[in-house]
Amino acid sequence: MEMVVTDLAVARGGLVVLEGVGFTLRPGQALVLRGPNGIGKTTLLRTLAGLQPPVAGRASVPAESLAYSSHADGLKATLTAAENLVFWASVYGTGTVEAALAGMNLLSLRDRRAANLSAGQKRRLGLARLLVTGRPIWVLDEPTVSLDTASVALFAGVVRAHLAAGGAALIATHIDLGLDEAEILDLSPFRAAPGAFAHGPDRGFAEAFG
């Protein structure tokens, strides 16, 4: 269950943004991605999540092991907090959502519609989704946006418990999560040479159907 990334190059909008990225993520390990805005953290995470193909290199992710969390929470405003989680729990074929609600301190909000939650509460609900996926490798893009310090500490505790249970986490963030055991990978050295074009337009069709 380890994720091995070797010599990976990723592109956004047809331009290569990162190249030569390589790391290994083992069970129980947390890796924090750092780098200035626009370096390609989100693009790297989307590539690892399989949303877009890499330009070069390879990322070997064990099948059915990855849970991706993006900038957006993916919540439905007209569903309650519990209904939002139940949907994802049944998509991933896992059981109850109680533990996830309790883990992110959402039990008192379970019957509130997501539209009525505050930004921080929505974020916590979005992160609770990770707990119902039952997946070992978490790929998190800016998980702490709009969280207060108490919630960040709560989230760090959840990640720590996940690591202790043999999970792994790859986190792109600008702030200090308080995860002392996390290793830090600075992406700045992997910045691609300016103006490197990814590939011609014709490859897209084959990739979409392949």
Next chain:
Amino acid sequence: MIALLIRDLRLAFRTGGGFGLGLAFFLLVAVLVPLGVGPEGGTLGKIAPGILWVGALLACLLSLDRIFALDFEDGSLDLLATSPLPMEGAVAVKSLAHWLVTGLPLTLAAPALGILLNLPPAGYGWLVLSLALGTPALSVIGTFGAALTVGLKRGGLLLSLLVLPLYVPTLIFGAEVVKRGAAGMEVATPLALLAAITAGAAGLLPFASAAAIRVNLR
């Protein structure tokens, strides 16, 4: 898959979900046309099959851009794409959900509107049958259009331009079934072609829609 269907249906029926909009639009078309055409002679009865089918088609079009746009905006389309659900299956389920909240109510309401349009009595059964066979194709083709335009701001108009030409065969054969049925003629040929379009679209287009979504999510 069932979870996704239940979620989409639940979203459609909750406040602001848009259930009933298509039906109300269909009703308005069927009420306005007699007012415009006038009651005299057999004109209304003669054009009724065409009006009902065009109305159903436009009502279907009304809610197409919601199929993926909302999921794209709140990020759940990304999450669905990384979930264990195959994208082809998710797309097919979304088409089905769209048909259940749009095509099916239209089919059931059509006979009542046939009365407003003075449809000959022999045509009612064929009207329901042709809509039941034809509207699934409208949802599946529309889902394909929605998949192509997902992520475009104000993609609704482009979606209509893309999808309406693809609706032409369904419209022709669907209205033909009702026209012939109302006149007491043989309907087997247009009915078979209508069913063939639906079967072909439902079998092939989910794969194309899934591919379009994958490209658009990059």
